[in-house]
Amino acid sequence: MPEIKILDQSTINKIAAGEVVERPSSVVKELVENSIDANASAVTVEIKEGGISFIRITDNGKGISKEDIQTAFIRHSTSKIKSIEDLVTVSSLGFRGEALASIAAVSQVEVITKTYDDITGVRYVIEGGKEISKEEIGCPEGTTIIVNNIFFNTPARRKFLKKPATEGAYVSELINKLALGNMHISFKFIYNNTIKLHTSGNNVLKDCIFNIYGKEIAKNIVPIEIKEDDFEIKGYIGKPSISRANRNYENYYINGRYIKSKIIMKAIEEGYKTKLTVHRYPFTAFYIKINPELIDVNVHPTKMEVRFHNESIMYSSFIKGINESLRKIDLIPEVTID
Ligand code: ADP
Ligand code: MG
Helix, strand or coil: CCCCCCCCHHHHHHHHHHHHCCCHHHHHHHHHHHHHHCCCCEEEEEEEHHHCCEEEEEECCCCCCCCCHHHHCCCCCCCCCCCHHHHHCCCCCCCCCCHHHHHHHCCEEEEEEECCCCCCEEEEEEECCEEEEEEEECCCCEEEEEEECCCCCCHHHHCCCCCHHHHHHHHHHHHHHHHHHCCCCEEEEEECCEEEEECCCCCCHHHHHHHHHCHHHHHCEEEEEEECCCEEEEEEEECHHHCECCHHHEEEEECCEECECHHHHHHHHHHCCCCCCCCCECCEEEEEEECHHHEECCCCCCCCECEECCHHHHHHHHHHHHHHHHHHHHHCCCCCCC
């Protein structure tokens, strides 16, 4: 009897899903990034029970056609790249074609979507990777995706979820990051039927910071601008007086993508070294524009890590920029925001 066997497709899918879907916030991240890639100008995220039992994302983006809806849920299906060469210049947030397949493999999904050109839309239901129904319906342009009961069919994974309040806090934190990274999009976040966040989407960074973090933060930030041959960094950094005991207010985006980076973290620490005591962290909102050929975002399925080809220049530019902005603080008059 041979001992080695190829796993059945449903098991393969459930295992692969684990790379993309770890918890409700990872589902929200993938779905909102799809809305952003679809050129939505308004995105509403609604969750209940921390997102464990219910997530609904509604956008007014370009929608998915009836012909495409089933393919969209097949692993490695994407409209965003066609070949490996496209990876070098990819500007969309997604491109691996794994999110919808992964999410549907471990939850109960309902999609209602319509493209700008179609007269009617489609409602598609898929649970645990199995198609339940597909029907034509009348609906507005854009896409609504409802994700119920994450890990309903993988109890081992479900066990590792935290309390709803904790999972909900992760989602809330993520929406803040996504909203701050996309000031041209109006974000609404509804948690247990209460509106927790509503950004205007007017493309003014200071307004966006005010919408998300409130008056105290918006009043105590200074602009930062760094220009190098290969990249440009713009944004705001906080005065030392609004520092925090964790890194939750350190935000940075590369070509519109929210990322984490050890190099940037270190540069922030170094830049604020003489202004903050240890274990205090500043507010930052950095927007890095860089030639996509000089970074690699395909390091990990969640695409949260980025590799820079020229790390040391990036590092020293950050420190220089932070120092310059901090030096200006005393010269800038208090800003009043009502
Ligand atoms: P990827 O984003 O990597 O392409 P996904 O599995 O997230 O893969 O999505 C598969 C495809 O479904 C996308 O390439 C896109 O064409 C389509 N799609 C998903 N979500 C949306 C949305 N909200 N609006 C329009 N199209 C969408
Ligand atoms: Mg995607």
